[in-house]
Amino acid sequence: MGSVAELSPATLTALIALVRKHTGIAMNERKSVLLERRLRPRMAALALASYQAYMDRVESDRSEVPHFIDLVTTNDTQFFRTPQIWDYVARQFLPRWQRSHPGQCLEIWSAAAASGEELYSAAMLCEEFKLQHGPLCYRILASDISQQMLDLAAAGRYSGRSVERLRAAYPALYARYLTADGADARVRDELKRNISFTRHNLLQPLRPARQFDLILLRNVLIYFDAEHQQAVIDCARPSMKPEARLILGESESIQRLASGFSFEAPMIYALRGSQP
Ligand SMILES: C[S@@+](CC[C@H](N)C(=O)[O-])C[C@H]1O[C@@H](n2cnc3c(N)ncnc32)[C@H](O)[C@@H]1O
Known part of the structure; x- marks a missing residue:
């Protein structure tokens, strides 16, 4: 050529x-x-x-x-990106959810999952919660517009900085939930048990429709203009259960955009009128 x-x-x-x-x-x-x-x-x-x-x-x-x-698409991500959010999930969200939803199954949506580090971070915290507090039923839906990213996420095989950071910052989690595979590290099959994958464009309603307790919509709104940000939020809102939490990325906010949401803490939103 x-x-x-x-x-x-x-x-x-x-x-x-x-x-x-x-x-x-x-x-x-x-x-x-x-x-x-x-x-x-x-x-x-x-x-x-x-x-x-x-x-x-x-x-x-x-x-x-x-x-x-x-x-x-730009697909940067990492395990436990924005640690204060994961701290919130582990120390506040999960205990509160379990107390108020006995016998139910926790539904989590990683809505711009990229190569999967975010959803496996969530899965690790759910598994850790089980170890400390007993049984917890949970399901995670991972979606992205990029099929290539979803394939990487489903493979759960990581190398380079992604794994080095996890190993350095969370050695116990690394040891429990990943296993060496040649020069790479692979997420153990047990961690994949409750996870499903689907290609989804956030500008459309999720099909089939589902409702979640926790939606991770992180570091994707920044790529859209205000009109499309609004469309993404409008499409995501029906997927929230009444007491669900919506979590955004560090440089994102929906306060200007979305009536119908209340601010719980930086990056964390609930549906207006919901009980904590
Ligand atoms: C920077 S990554 C964010 C990954 C992860 N949520 C995080 O915070 O680390 C952004 C992801 O959004 C996806 N994305 C971009 N536009 C999208 C759209 N219209 N619908 C669904 N996903 C989209 C990209 O493919 C990319 O994987």
Whole structure:
């Protein structure tokens, strides 16, 4: 294949619109280098010499859309990201939930799960809770718009910084719930027992409809403009049980956006009128 044509301002505008159409993600012109870097290898693999030709492919061939989504989403994550949130889950949310829901099964949704570190962090805390306080039924649904990320999450195989941080900060959890697998570490099968995976675009209602006690919607709203943030919140709200908690990322807030929610603590929201 010859060299790829430059990304002209007009093509960049069209590309940004295509990203928004398929993911809701709001990019601006400053993302041109990032888009070029991410799309070029795919264009080379498809022997497409211009960004316009690649956009035409995405628009005309539905099977290309998942690849496009994988390329344009940002998937950074880590185990126990934002430790104060996990402290809240372990020390406040889980004990309170168990007291007020005897005999029920805790439903958790990791709604932008990326490669899975978040949902396994939640699963580890549920398992730890069981060790300390006795039986706890829990189920975790993990979803993401990127199938590639969901496949990584389902594999539960980690390497590099992701695992090193976990091993350094939480050695006991690492030892209990992960096992060495060559140069990698793998989440033990016991931790996967209560987890299911589904591809889901947060701009649409969850299908089949389900309701959760805890929704982790973290570090994804930042990628949307206000209109799409509102749409995500509107789609997520019906998935909350009356006393559910919604947890956002560190630099996210829905106070400007969403009436109908009450603020419990930074990053933590309840449905307005619900009992603690
Ligand atoms: C930065 S990661 C956040 C991972 C994890 N929640 C955390 O806080 O560490 C953002 C994830 O949101 C996903 N995402 C982006 N747009 C989405 C959409 N419209 N619907 C569902 N997931 C989306 C991306 O694929 C990516 O895996």
